[in-house]
Amino acid sequence: MDKLLIRGGRALAGEVLVSGAKNAALPELCAALLTAEPVTLHNVPQLQDVSTMLRLLRNMGVQAERSDDGTVRIDASSLTSPEAPYELVKTMRASVLALGPLLARFGEATVSLPGGCAIGSRPVDQHIKGLQAMGAEIVVEHGYIIAKLPAGRTRLKGARITTDMVTVTGTENLLMAATLAEGETVLENAAQEPEIGDLAEMLIAMGAQIEGHGTSRIRVQGVERLHGATHRVVADRIEAGTFLCAVAAAGGQALLRHGRADHLDAVIDKLREAGVQVEAVPEGIRIQSPGAAQLRAQGFRTTEYPGFPTDMQAQFMALNVVAQGTSTVTETIFENRFMHVNEMLRLGARIQTDGKVAVIEGLGGSGARLSGAAVMATDLRASASLVIAGLVADGETLVDRIYHLDRGYDRMEAKLRGLGADIERIA
Numbered sequence: 001m002d003k004l005l006i007r008g009g010r011a012l013a014g015e016v017l018v019s020g021a022k023n024a025a026l027p028e029l030c031a032a033l034l035t036a037e038p039v040t041l042h043n044v045p046q047l048q049d050v051s052t053m054l055r056l057l058r059n060m061g062v063q064a065e066r067s068d069d070g071t072v073r074i075d076a077s078s079l080t081s082p083e084a085p086y087e088l089v090k091t092m093r094a095s096v097l098a099l100g101p102l103l104a105r106f107g108e109a110t111v112s113l114p115g116g117c118a119i120g121s122r123p124v125d126q127h128i129k130g131l132q133a134m135g136a137e138i139v140v141e142h143g144y145i146i147a148k149l150p151a152g153r154t155r156l157k158g159a160r161i162t163t164d165m166v167t168v169t170g171t172e173n174l175l176m177a178a179t180l181a182e183g184e185t186v187l188e189n190a191a192q193e194p195e196i197g198d199l200a201e202m203l204i205a206m207g208a209q210i211e212g213h214g215t216s217r218i219r220v221q222g223v224e225r226l227h228g229a230t231h232r233v234v235a236d237r238i239e240a241g242t243f244l245c246a247v248a249a250a251g252g253q254a255l256l257r258h259g260r261a262d263h264l265d266a267v268i269d270k271l272r273e274a275g276v277q278v279e280a281v282p283e284g285i286r287i288q289s290p291g292a293a294q295l296r297a298q299g300f301r302t303t304e305y306p307g308f309p310t311d312m313q314a315q316f317m318a319l320n321v322v323a324q325g326t327s328t329v330t331e332t333i334f335e336n337r338f339m340h341v342n343e344m345l346r347l348g349a350r351i352q353t354d355g356k357v358a359v360i361e362g363l364g365g366s367g368a369r370l371s372g373a374a375v376m377a378t379d380l381r382a383s384a385s386l387v388i389a390g391l392v393a394d395g396e397t398l399v400d401r402i403y404h405l406d407r408g409y410d411r412m413e414a415k416l417r418g419l420g421a422d423i424e425r426i427a
């Protein structure tokens with residue numbers, strides 16, 4: 001069942017439950033490696049990436065149980081091998097998040113290099129550089145990062161680390177490693193994404209001493225050991241943002257229950273400028289839209305948080321394609337994140353790209369419409385953008401290779417059907 005069939009043209013209405021964040025759950029599952037005591041995570045989303053991460057942990061000898069209500073219990077009291085093999089890492093780059101915790105608690109780790117992926121080359125040199133500054137001896141051989149503590153040392157040592165660029169998983173790996181290091185670690189140029197704040201809160205609940213998370217300087221006083229804890233994964237701002245763009249484009253109104261508007265300022269500002277009503281309410285986020293043809297397309301540049309997220313670029317572009325006016329979208333984080341463009345062209349979009357810049361001539365008000373066609377998903381957010389385009393296209397759109405979508409969206413088609421979309425999963 002790896003295709004989605006969408007019959008476009010319906011407005012959306014109703015409620016959606018926003019799931020826990022993929023990009024918080026993945027590092028938090030790895031954080032459970034930092035303690036010998038059991039860790040319980042609630043609100044873990046049902047995603048392929050979460051299944052892969054659980055396989056990775058079990059492969060190391062960790063006990064991990066998942067129940068249908070989104071609870072995961074992890075017991076990493078003993079480990080058979082501190083290793084993340086290529087077979088698992090190649091399907092999910094976030095496996096590299098095992099590196100810092102394994103090294104910090106067990107003094108050794110062998111983690112496959114993630115390699116490039118569809119959206120860009122995505123090296124992990126900053127993770128390695130930071131761990132080396134904390135005293136780790138690291139070689140890269142046969143496609144593996146092989147890290148260990150020098151002879152005679154049992155802990156990493158605190159260090160002041162300034163990464164060359166802002167890196168999300170790099171900050172997370174170094175933050176987790178620093179919690180068990182000897183002395184103080186200062187992470188300069190740290191990423192400020194809400195998922196880092198959520199991870200830091202979980203680590204603090206485990207006994208870590210961390211200050212400054214949510215800013216670009218994080219200070220960690222290392223402790224000898226961490227204990228078990230229970231933590232609830234923060235709501236997925238990218239899933240919420242995707243549904244905001246879907247409702248904005250298709251028209252209608254919805255409540256995104258548990259959605260965190262305060263984590264989506266840059267996206268919500270653009271939606272409001274486009275002419276969509278978006279409101280933070282105690283239950284989540286409310287949206288009302290007259291439909292894309294009545295909206296004004298908005299230009300943006302992707303940047304680190306709190307700027308416009310690269311993980312929302314494709315979905316907002318789908319909206320710009322059907323809104324009124326010409327917009328310019330600049331992707332500054334990943335060098336190859338416009339793969340949805342060629343597929344959108346197959347649906348009748350008017351887009352020109354030049355390097356990291358895309359210029360979109362919106363169809364709104366021109367009398368032209370997207371027309372449904374078979375398209376191919378190429379990566380996670382590209383897939384979501386094609387689903388949004390399909391919701392507003394005339395006729396049937398068939399989105400193939402939706403295993404990309406399943407990596408990071410918790411039952412997306414069921415949630416869209418709950419809003420009245422005509423969408424089904426077919427073989």
Ligand SMILES: CC(=O)N[C@H]1[C@@H](OP(=O)(O)OP(=O)(O)OC[C@H]2O[C@@H](n3ccc(=O)[nH]c3=O)[C@H](O)[C@@H]2O)O[C@H](CO)[C@@H](O)[C@@H]1O
Nearest residue numbers: 023094122123124125126127165166167168169170311333
């Ligand atoms: C699991 C997870 O949380 N994934 C998110 C994380 O990915 P990820 O953590 O992989 O992305 P980074 O923040 O590390 O990447 C930012 C930029 O830095 C570069 N870089 C990064 C590390 C490094 O050692 N060397 C280097 O050159 C990358 O190639 C990229 O150009 O943040 C991205 C940027 O918000 C999001 O798109 C991903 O959804």
Ligand SMILES: C=C(OP(=O)(O)O)C(=O)O
Nearest residue numbers: 023093094311380381408
């Ligand atoms: C790029 C993404 O994820 P990952 O880092 O897991 O590839 C994403 O969530 O859009």
